[in-house]
Amino acid sequence: MDVLVVQHVPGEETYAIGEALRARGLTPRVCRMWRGETLPADPAGLRALVVMGGPAAAYGDDAGFPSRAAEVALLRAALARDVPVLGVCLGAQLLAVAAGGRGRPGDGLQVGWGPVRLSAEAAGDPLFADAPGELRVLHWHGDTMDLPPGAVLLASCDRYAAQAFRVGAAAWGLQFHIEVDGPAVDVFAANFPEDAATVPGLRAETPAALAALAPHRDALLARFADLVAARHPD
Template sequence: MVQHVRAEGPYALGEALVAAGLRLRVCRVWAGDPLPESLAGVEALVVMGGPMAAYSDDGFPARGAELALLREALAAEVPVLGVGLGARLLAVAAGGVARTGSGSQVGWAEVRTGPAADRDPLFAGAPARLRVLHRHGDTMELPDGAALLASCERYPVQAFRVGGSAWGLRFHLEVDEAAADAFVTAFPEEAATAPGIRDAMPGELSGAGPLCAADAGPGPCRDLVFGRFAALVAARAAHTATRTFFTPRADAWEARFAADVPRYVAAVARMGLLPGQTALDLGCGSGRALPALRAGVGDKGKVLGVDVTSAMLTAAAREGRAGPACLLVADCHRLPLPPGATHGIFSAGLLDHLPAPPVALREWARVTAPGGTLLLFHPSGRAERAARHGRPLSPDDPLGEPNLRPMLDGNGWRLVCYEDTSEYFLARAVRAADEAHN
């Protein structure tokens, strides 16, 4: 969480994140805390408000670094929440524009949710009208493709979503009594002209009785939005870790491992694919195996390359591999395919990095026809990889034969070939017919 001024802290938002089991690290820009150099190990990025301008470096020396961090988060699909100034920075980072507005909007005012809010992962079910706390004077134009979630008359862009994982809130939904007190203390002149910052907090925050949809205060909507954001962050943590690792490496991935292509071709040949069949590469990365899979199934067959990191699929397309295969962003634990859709699955260096290998194997069995093939591969052996990383082979390694064989047997597969040499790792399994499509 990037905090620009002491008064605009985590408050209710921080409470929701901690309640979801997340560890909150607050980067106090106002106190000189350095921004992280990358998002490695970061499960979400939250950028709070402040009096600075999103369109100028004047009085805002961290602006360039914050925009770079937001762009990195957008590229890796790291969940993002921008509040106040953070929302305007998010819009700029995504390709929008921020500029000076027509004057300050400070205090409580109504915003209205729009049609897109009804389908939004955070705002679905929010009241149509909501009284929220404003403190801003700048305006912004959203980038193409952004979804406008809430508006008001003076400044139409009040809440928006960019892509499927980044949200901006121009208003301060995180307010509670502590936040209001901090605002009054930090900005006495603005508080003096604002309508009821401390004394007229609406709805449940002022003890004024039950809320109705037509005059809802921030409490219920705040809990809804922040609770959903925190749950989304926690649920995507494993994917986020994968994406933050691979996204900055995607452009150089193919060149770095180009020498491995002949080994991939030889491994795919061991699958025994036939013309007209369907082949699937799970965790395809830059698509090194896709041309060989296409050669195996021929022009009338189908090849799908699946990865959870969009940047890797972009690299695959750049290498010309969108022609041999259909490229798909998907979670290999929940494939968007019907039962028995594929005849062969190729997967290189994926299974032992998954949070739940047995669950993945069961899902892979579901989408494979009886007698279909699963080929687990790596262009170096287990011992060589362990030595490269300066560690011994672990007896708990899921790719070790004593662990892999029963895991395959219990999840719809039968191991028929296991080779772990200094040159490569290869395990070939066949889809068990008696458990087909369970």
């Protein structure tokens, strides 16, 4: 088994993450939680764990998110084994919870293309080292997180401070969607039309935003894929 991808809803796929992994000869195996597929009990044999986004919450009761406890447990075990992790949006919030932080409601919906500022620590980060001081990325969330003790904040914005972070040496949480391409944005807008309606210019902005983001997206994800490819599964 190479890379386990936890997918919560149709359409929230790996996109550029999957492309980067496959370019390094890695095989993403998707566990579709919305179909009721079962997570492994532990990360033995995994080269990496990727947890994607979705409309569920990383806090509260499990009535609307029955796999939450199992996902947090798997993330916690991956951290203990130093398995590389990439959590996106909901996946980032779950990673924060697994590491001892907290998921919680934000102060409102943040949707559309907007900037995040990289921290001084990002310059020495294995993924963000060559990224510019500011990236314009796709936001699509209403929840946020309090980072766990020891986490390294890598990116923030005025509205939501925790936009990217690292836990330990090889686990990253990204609140924003760096993985998207043009078809991904179309899928997001189709799946969440009420959210998309709050940003009338979303589709018009996307080509230019993606053209600016793509080189940095691809470099960051290639670094993650290289790190994963260099790791031998347990």
